[in-house]
Amino acid sequence: MAELEFSFIGSGNAFAPGGMCWNGFLVDRRFLFEAPPQALMSLNRLGVGVDDVEAVLLSHHHGDHFLGLPFLLLQWKHMGRTRPVRIVGPPETEQIARQVCERTYPTVFDSPVEIEWVEAKPGETLRFGDLSVEPVEVKHDRKLNLNLGYGCELGTRQFAYSGDSAMCDGILDLARRSDVFVSECSSVSEVTDVHMNLRDDIPRVRAAMRADAHLLLTHLSDDVRDVGGLRDTTIVSDFETYRL
Ligand SMILES: [Zn+2]
Known part of the structure; x- marks a missing residue:
């Protein structure tokens, strides 16, 4: 299996x-999930080229997931990007991104780079070449218009991403369908209605997954270091690549 x-x-x-x-990650060096403030710095450090990212998928509009977009647009404009790019996110992603980017780099959209803005909504499967994406609503900040996780298929493999979420049906649905599930784990034991923790929630996520599937934990606090006895579960690190 690939x-x-x-x-x-x-x-x-x-x-x-x-x-x-x-938090943020690239799948097969082509699909970027989240654009955190340091996204460009991190992509440069990983040696990702200006034309390599085919699509950016945003789960919600909190700044740690989103405020790196102006720098990506700046690079694409000035460093010779030639390919179109898709930017995918909940409704109003384009309007919010345009406000932030035009206020901070006013000419950044005067660019030859073609941007396709794509609204992601639960129940509407998206296709980008060989990647198909099913947006799933998750439980996070109710004052944002929509908080999404993504269930994806690339080639013959299924993977999913939680976005930011407390435990909810959407998370368990994503966990059940994945060969690889990238899940947030925002603390060891803090109980909130917007995030999951390692002690109470991640064992439920792991139990919902197939025995041969792999769980990657991200969106971490720095004391999340030991998964105990959970099988095939990895606490990820900045700039590391996992082949699964
Ligand atoms: Zn958030």
Whole structure:
């Protein structure tokens, strides 16, 4: 079975604890999940080229998932990107991104780079070449318009991403269908209605997954270090690549 490659541009939660980079990852060096503030720096460090990212998929509009977009647009404009790019996210992603980017780099959209903005909504499967993406609503910040996880198929492999979420039906649905599930794990034991923790929630996520599937934990606090006896579960690190 073909391997999937997950390269983490960051693994920290919103507080960048201990100097960790904010969470985000590349799949097969082509599909970027999240655009955290340091996304461009991290992509450069991983040696990702200006034309390599085919699509950016945003789960929700919190700043740690999203505020790296102006720098990506700046690079694409000035460093010779030639391919179109898709930017995918919940409704209003284009409007919010345009406000942020045009206020910070006013000419950044005066660019030859073609951007296709794609609204992701639950129940509407998206196809980008050989990647298909099913947006799933998850439980996070109710004051944002929509918080998404993504169930994906690439070639013959299924993977999923939780976005930011507390335990909910959407998370368990994503966990059941995955060969690889990239899940947030924002603390060891903090109980909130917007995030999952290692003690209470991650064992339920793992139990919902197939025995041969792999769980990658990200969006971490810096004391998430030991998964105990959970099988095939990895706490990811900044700039590491996992082939699964
Ligand atoms: Zn969030």
